[in-house]
Amino acid sequence: MSDSEILITDNPEAKRFEARRGGTLLGFVEYIPLPGKIIATHTEVRRRFEGQGVGRTLLTGVVEQLRADGRLVQPLCPFFAAFLRDHPEHADVVDPTTPR
Numbered sequence: 001m002s003d004s005e006i007l008i009t010d011n012p013e014a015k016r017f018e019a020r021r022g023g024t025l026l027g028f029v030e031y032i033p034l035p036g037k038i039i040a041t042h043t044e045v046r047r048r049f050e051g052q053g054v055g056r057t058l059l060t061g062v063v064e065q066l067r068a069d070g071r072l073v074q075p076l077c078p079f080f081a082a083f084l085r086d087h088p089e090h091a092d093v094v095d096p097t098t099p100r
Helices: 054-069 078-086 088-093
Strands: 007-011 016-021 024-034 037-045 072-075
Touching: 007 054, 016 054, 024 054, 037 054, 037 078, 054 072, 054 078, 054 088, 072 078, 078 088
Parallel strands: 037 072
Antiparallel strands: 007 016, 016 024, 024 037
């Protein structure tokens, strides 16, 4: 699966970012919206798409959208937190009040 086929969109009504290919939901990041930031509470990739890079593509897309919007993230989700630890180039979008 090519990254270019996956579209990452914010669905504020559902309080989640979604990864879709065509009309198919591949995965999502649920969040609590706060002024200037989100608290990422849960990341999920649908089972049949696991191991195909969907999680990485999803989280990269979320970070890029947050950066473009001038928002930060506080990752309570262990998967999102591990992604950010492994990708220090995204440290600029991590809320500095996030516990380490």
